[in-house]
Amino acid sequence: MKLIVDANIPAAERCFGAFGTLTRLPGREISAEHIRDADALIVRSITQVNESLLAESALRFVGTCTIGTDHIDHAALARRNIAFASAPGCNADAVVDYVLSSLLILAERDGWSLLARTVGVVGVGNVGSRLLARLQALGVKTLACDPPRAAAMGEKGDQAFAPLDTLIERCDVLCLHTPLVKDGPHATYQLLDAQRINELAPGTVLLNAGRGDCIDEMALRGRLAGKGDISAVLDVWENEPSIDASLRDLVALATPHIAGHSLDGKLRGTWMIQQALADHGGQVAPEAFTDICPPPAVASLHLQEALPLEDALRLCTRAVYDVRRDHDSLQRQMHRQGVKVGFDTCRADYPLRREFATLMVRLSGGAAELEAPLRGAGFQVQAG
Numbered sequence: 001m002k003l004i005v006d007a008n009i010p011a012a013e014r015c016f017g018a019f020g021t022l023t024r025l026p027g028r029e030i031s032a033e034h035i036r037d038a039d040a041l042i043v044r045s046i047t048q049v050n051e052s053l054l055a056e057s058a059l060r061f062v063g064t065c066t067i068g069t070d071h072i073d074h075a076a077l078a079r080r081n082i083a084f085a086s087a088p089g090c091n092a093d094a095v096v097d098y099v100l101s102s103l104l105i106l107a108e109r110d111g112w113s114l115l116a117r118t119v120g121v122v123g124v125g126n127v128g129s130r131l132l133a134r135l136q137a138l139g140v141k142t143l144a145c146d147p148p149r150a151a152a153m154g155e156k157g158d159q160a161f162a163p164l165d166t167l168i169e170r171c172d173v174l175c176l177h178t179p180l181v182k183d184g185p186h187a188t189y190q191l192l193d194a195q196r197i198n199e200l201a202p203g204t205v206l207l208n209a210g211r212g213d214c215i216d217e218m219a220l221r222g223r224l225a226g227k228g229d230i231s232a233v234l235d236v237w238e239n240e241p242s243i244d245a246s247l248r249d250l251v252a253l254a255t256p257h258i259a260g261h262s263l264d265g266k267l268r269g270t271w272m273i274q275q276a277l278a279d280h281g282g283q284v285a286p287e288a289f290t291d292i293c294p295p296p297a298v299a300s301l302h303l304q305e306a307l308p309l310e311d312a313l314r315l316c317t318r319a320v321y322d323v324r325r326d327h328d329s330l331q332r333q334m335h336r337q338g339v340k341v342g343f344d345t346c347r348a349d350y351p352l353r354r355e356f357a358t359l360m361v362r363l364s365g366g367a368a369e370l371e372a373p374l375r376g377a378g379f380q381v382q383a384g
């Protein structure tokens, strides 16, 4: 079997080597010529798998080691009878880590408390539901919006979910975790349009870790540059990697589509596609997840005195991941190499990052009272 595999997929040789010969290529460069005689194509989110890529291929399997699938033309795959698999939920916890790290940083910088805010979550799938669960475990007030889910649940859905405009009216923080859907009753393209961006109350924090096209960037830039009375955290952008540098300069935290880039999340994605490829060929997958995922460099932290929960959260979060590292690196690389190359360099050279769940927080003395909320925030906890 001949496999074409994105060069940014970790553990690819270990997971796919047993299936055949691998050719590794930068995701944005994979062309129809490369896949002409390949049997399987394994990508991440930057390779557009569409009619023109597939035109002359004899592919039997396409896998994307990512959650999002808006880069995949499903109809084109179906027309050619090409099997397809994605990796739902693979990096959902990494995205939630990113959100918590970002909000704790902004709260400290701007002098507010995350625990006292109302957070609205738009899109309550693998990412949104885990974010809600972690916020609720911390005692944060939340509101959720997911019209497709609400419709599927009938009356129960009306109680569990609120319309987007209610979230805009009532929330201090609005987090977008929707897929990019261009058509239909629940389209998310420019879901946050100019009108909704203008309706955000002064002081609102708007965070997007779904897809860039879900926000009208021109309107957001107008609000940030004009009144400048809201804050934005953007991980995803229109026209990646050629993003709008003037918007980046106005954003409180700007990162290059790396919210889900924990090592754990990437390896889980690779591993899930390995499983799918094995199922497709009626084979046994060669690698177990525990074998490809190494132990973390920082394994534990000991808190031994009572301290406010938000301070404890900041300490534990920063022991694992601080979003400012990625914000600073994007500014630096774009300054050195220009917007497009800088954006992709940050992603290709992304430093090792682990998930909150890899940190064991040991609690003793007065800190023992933090057991439930720290566990709820996603850390392992040992008290006593």
Ligand SMILES: NC(=O)c1ccc[n+]([C@@H]2O[C@H](COP(=O)([O-])OP(=O)(O)OC[C@H]3O[C@@H](n4cnc5c(N)ncnc54)[C@H](O)[C@@H]3O)[C@@H](O)[C@H]2O)c1
Residues within 6 Å of the ligand: 067, 068, 069, 088, 089, 091, 092, 095, 122, 123, 124, 125, 126, 127, 128, 145, 146, 147, 148, 149, 177, 178, 179, 180, 181, 186, 187, 188, 191, 209, 210, 211, 235, 236, 257, 258, 259, 260, 261
């Ligand atoms: N920034 C990153 O690194 C990163 C990482 C992972 C995923 N993502 C993006 O986040 C998206 C969500 O991930 P997920 O794992 O939760 O996906 P998911 O498919 O599990 O959930 C998506 C949810 O969005 C809801 N939704 C759809 N249309 C909506 C609308 N108009 N309004 C509100 N909700 C709507 C769906 O009903 C579903 O519940 C992915 O599709 C991907 O594009 C980004």
Ligand SMILES: O=C(O)[C@H](O)[C@H](O)COP(=O)(O)O
Residues within 6 Å of the ligand: 008, 044, 045, 046, 065, 066, 067, 068, 069, 091, 257, 258, 259, 260, 261
């Ligand atoms: O959809 C996803 O899973 C994420 O957006 C994922 O982080 C994309 O991975 P990338 O293509 O940026 O490596």
